[in-house]
Amino acid sequence: MPITAKRSLGIQKNKLLRYKLVKELYQKYKTEDIPTTVVWRKYICPVYPISRTTLYEILCTPITSELKRIEELLLSTTKKSS
DSSP states (O other), rough: HHHHHHHHHHHHHHHHEEEEEEEEHHHHOTTSSSSSSHIIIITTTTTOOOOOHHHHHHHOOHHHHHHHHHHHHHHHHHHHHH
């Protein structure tokens, strides 16, 4: 696998790990009576300065399955190069 492909997989992995942290923070404060925008404004935005649209993108992303796929790709490339 070329270095640029490995690098892009690493970038994608780091983005998903960051998404996981944002999602955990969201789930920590989200309750039925608190709207998503309030959670975003009071708790997420001060720590991770992201837009509301990005938050909705994060909430819709299948983070664990994407991380597993990337880990498998990285593992298979490591085995091939050994």
